[in-house]
Amino acid sequence: MRIYVPRDSAAKALGADDVARAIAEEAARRGQTIEIVRNGTRGMIWLEPLVEVEDGGIRRGFGAVEPGDAAGILDGSSAKALGPVEDLDWMKRQTRLTFARCGVIDPLSLADYGAHGGLTGLRRALAMSGQQIVDEVKTSGLRGRGGAGFPTGIKWQTVHDAAAPQKYIVCNADEGDSGTFADRMIMEGDPFTLIEGMAIAGIGTGATKGYVYIRSEYPDAIEVMQQAVRIAREAGLLGADVLGSGRAFDMEIRVGAGAYVCGEETSLLNSLEGKRGIVRAKPPLPALEGLFGRPTVVNNVLSLATVPVIFEKGAAHYAGFGLGRSRGTMPIQIAGNVKHGGLFETAFGMPLGELISDIAGGTASGRPVKAVQVGGPLGAYMPVSKFDTPFGYEEFDGQGGLIGHAGVVVFDDTADMLKMARFAMEFCAVESCGKCTPCRIGAVRGVETIDRIGRGDASALPILTDLCETMKDGSLCALGGFTPFPVMSALTHFPDDFACQKEAAE
Amino acid sequence: MPQPQSEPISDRISVLISEKLGLEGPLLPILHAIQEEFGHVPQGALPLIADALNISKAEVHGVVSFYHDYREVPAGRHVVKICRAEACQAVGGAALAEATLAKLGVEWHGTTKNGAVTVEPVYCLGLCACAPAAMVDGKVVGRVDAAKMTKLLEEAGA
Ligand SMILES: Cc1cc2nc3c(=O)[nH]c(=O)nc-3n(C[C@H](O)[C@H](O)[C@H](O)COP(=O)(O)O)c2cc1C
Ligand code: SF4
Ligand code: FES
Ligand code: FES
Numbered sequence: 001m002r003i004y005v006p007r008d009s010a011a012k013a014l015g016a017d018d019v020a021r022a023i024a025e026e027a028a029r030r031g032q033t034i035e036i037v038r039n040g041t042r043g044m045i046w047l048e049p050l051v052e053v054e055d056g057g058i059r060r061g062f063g064a065v066e067p068g069d070a071a072g073i074l075d076g077s078s079a080k081a082l083g084p085v086e087d088l089d090w091m092k093r094q095t096r097l098t099f100a101r102c103g104v105i106d107p108l109s110l111a112d113y114g115a116h117g118g119l120t121g122l123r124r125a126l127a128m129s130g131q132q133i134v135d136e137v138k139t140s141g142l143r144g145r146g147g148a149g150f151p152t153g154i155k156w157q158t159v160h161d162a163a164a165p166q167k168y169i170v171c172n173a174d175e176g177d178s179g180t181f182a183d184r185m186i187m188e189g190d191p192f193t194l195i196e197g198m199a200i201a202g203i204g205t206g207a208t209k210g211y212v213y214i215r216s217e218y219p220d221a222i223e224v225m226q227q228a229v230r231i232a233r234e235a236g237l238l239g240a241d242v243l244g245s246g247r248a249f250d251m252e253i254r255v256g257a258g259a260y261v262c263g264e265e266t267s268l269l270n271s272l273e274g275k276r277g278i279v280r281a282k283p284p285l286p287a288l289e290g291l292f293g294r295p296t297v298v299n300n301v302l303s304l305a306t307v308p309v310i311f312e313k314g315a316a317h318y319a320g321f322g323l324g325r326s327r328g329t330m331p332i333q334i335a336g337n338v339k340h341g342g343l344f345e346t347a348f349g350m351p352l353g354e355l356i357s358d359i360a361g362g363t364a365s366g367r368p369v370k371a372v373q374v375g376g377p378l379g380a381y382m383p384v385s386k387f388d389t390p391f392g393y394e395e396f397d398g399q400g401g402l403i404g405h406a407g408v409v410v411f412d413d414t415a416d417m418l419k420m421a422r423f424a425m426e427f428c429a430v431e432s433c434g435k436c437t438p439c440r441i442g443a444v445r446g447v448e449t450i451d452r453i454g455r456g457d458a459s460a461l462p463i464l465t466d467l468c469e470t471m472k473d474g475s476l477c478a479l480g481g482f483t484p485f486p487v488m489s490a491l492t493h494f495p496d497d498f499a500c501q502k503e504a505a506e
Numbered sequence: 507m508p509q510p511q512s513e514p515i516s517d518r519i520s521v522l523i524s525e526k527l528g529l530e531g532p533l534l535p536i537l538h539a540i541q542e543e544f545g546h547v548p549q550g551a552l553p554l555i556a557d558a559l560n561i562s563k564a565e566v567h568g569v570v571s572f573y574h575d576y577r578e579v580p581a582g583r584h585v586v587k588i589c590r591a592e593a594c595q596a597v598g599g600a601a602l603a604e605a606t607l608a609k610l611g612v613e614w615h616g617t618t619k620n621g622a623v624t625v626e627p628v629y630c631l632g633l634c635a636c637a638p639a640a641m642v643d644g645k646v647v648g649r650v651d652a653a654k655m656t657k658l659l660e661e662a663g664a
Contacts, residue, residue, distance in 0.1 A: 009632065010632075010633050010646075012646055013648030013649075014636055014649065045636050046635070046636075175632060176629065176630060178592040178593050178630045179592060179630075179634045180630075180634070181632035181634055183632075216538075216575055217587075217628060217641070218632060219644045220646070254534065255534070256534075257534060257537070257538070257573035257574070257575040258573055258575035258628075260629060272531050274533025274534055275533075275569065276569055276572040277572060277573070278572075292531075334635065335596075335634035335637065336593040336596030336597065336637065337596040337597050338635075341634070341636070364597065377629075409593045412596075415596065419600075423592070423595070427629065430629075
């Protein structure tokens with residue numbers, strides 16, 4: 001009997017290690033032979049630890065499991081039975097392309113990986129020219145999943161065309177946005193996908209060296225990625241002769257040091273070089289003068305991890321999903337005050353309200369939704385009146401929001417939006433790299449100004465608005481430049497939260 | 507000010523440095539290795555690193571002070587990181603953090619009097635769908651409530 005118990009850190013945070021131990025002990029006590037596979041998560045975090053028992057090729061789920069459920073799972077009598085996992089509504093309604101294998105396979109088994117379509121894309125790419133590889137990515141319509149949504153193929157073209165003795169592929173695994181965990185999930189649950197994507201990027205652009213910069217807050221992901229790279233190297237997937245093609249590509253895992261701004265690509269490059277993570281002015285573009293001054297592709301984990309399926313199934317297949325200029329699928333991460341939180345990969349276009357009310361089942365507290373922050377700490381707070389906005393880059397932009405890395409954080413009606421606006425400013429002050437005055441000083445002033453408003457000083461309201469304008473116009477990067485979005489959206493859509501203190505004082 | 511290092515410690519630091527010297531951009535990996543072994547980056551390490559990398563001591567200090575992770579003094583025996591970010595706030599994270607700090611009688615970054623626990627803020631642990639989240643010495647904990655926190659702190663000897 002084969003039993004799956006996730007090793008994903010969300011599952012571990014909810015007791016998966018204890019559950020795995022309890023199942024092993026119970027089986028030993030009964031003299032029953034079982035094989036425990038520590039898979040990634042399926043993404044249904046409210047059901048974690050989600051244990052699966054494979055029987056006749058069908059995987060039946062049990063969740064959320066506690067150690068005391070071990071006996072019931074082994075003899076099939078557990079009241080936590082969910083039936084076949086693939087038949088669950090949450091799974092059936094998704095289009096899993098990037099995350100097809102996550103939660104299904106043993107993350108560190110290359111044999112499992114290959115049996116589920118892994119390396120098909122790289123093998124196809126190895127038979128193509130660099131230009132053909134870049135063209136395939138362009139045709140797929142893939143846009144950067146790190147936040148800015150820049151077309152990946154165009155970035156690769158610039159690096160492909162640049163002549164240099166050394167080029168680099170840098171994977172941005174700094175995933176600092178609150179409400180996001182897709183990078184972590186795929187690194188822990190299907191690390192070879194990222195490695196394969198980076199290898200294709202390297203072969204396509206002529207880069208022979210890659211780095212994955214993982215935030216230090218992700219110790220489990222770091223461990224899995226380090227092991228995966230070692231396994232890939234031993235198997236000849238990385239190294240001087242990638243899969244016997246005669247082409248070279250190798251990579252290293254690097255660990256961040258707790259700075260949100262190091263997710264900004266030029267700050268990240270400085271950090272990799274061993275410098276302070278100060279943002280660099282552009283131009284020059286990293287694609288031309290990036291790591292150590294060499295042409296460098298900087299891509300988010302999800303952008304790179306989506307490349308293998310594009311090459312496996314063809315660019316047209318991928319581009320066939322989506323809405324407008326947002327092609328393919330997006331792994332949406334639903335978090336905060338929701339009944340069913342987790343990762344839901346779907347074609348672009350699903351309205352925000354459907355994601356929250358239908359997919360996530362509304363709030364965990366059962367209270368009405370008040371606001372939804374989409375796209376991390378630099379994203380706007382959307383009121384319920386904007387729930388018909390379809391999930392797409394241009395569609396959110398048109399509503400004064402952004403999809404960013406596709407984190408959706410739900411707040412119920414107990415949320416105090418003045419506090420959330422204050423937090424946005426405070427976060428900017430704590431994490432500013434210090435290069436621009438409007439960001440470094442402005443954010444500190446922003447906290448003070450919001451505190452004045454909180455004390456009932458209405459004259460501080462126009463000061464806050466002006467300050468936000470100054471930050472928008474005078475900041476080099478989106479930390480200072482976009483912090484006004486959560487602040488101003490909170491103020492605009494929830495004015496009552498900025499006025500009640502005043503009324504109380506009067 | 508550089509503290510005079512006892513010979514074995516500076517020897518050990520030199521070994522840690524030399525192990526990473528072959529890397530491209532070795533400074534962060536060196537600092538991580540030193541902090542992992544000593545729990546902080548001792549002042550005495552700075553001139554050794556500066557020497558090995560052929561950069562100024564001020565430059566090394568600039569890097570150490572830029573990143574939230576690097577400590578210039580040792581932490582308590584256990585480090586409890588509590589997520590302060592938005593998704594955790596949406597399910598009571600701020601109240602949990604405040605209550606924890608009050609209970610321990612410390613501010614953020616503070617260490618309990620008995621030296622058992624240092625409390626650090628963290629901005630997202632990627633556990634936003636099982637918030638509020640915390641991490642104790644690198645071990646993740648989800649859906650932390652007052653009872654779970656009390657247990658964690660007891661285990662850490664706070
Ligand atoms: C303050 C700030 C933080 C960022 N954090 C991240 C991050 O954690 N991960 C990421 O992939 N991109 C982040 N970005 C975006 C990167 O600068 C860059 O656009 C991205 O890595 C490019 O990859 P992509 O085209 O695949 O999205 C951040 C940008 C800013 C301004
Ligand atoms: S906006 Fe802030 S974080 Fe961005 S470059 Fe300027 S000071 Fe640095
Ligand atoms: S959602 Fe941004 S101002 Fe309305
Ligand atoms: S916001 Fe707390 S874990 Fe992500």
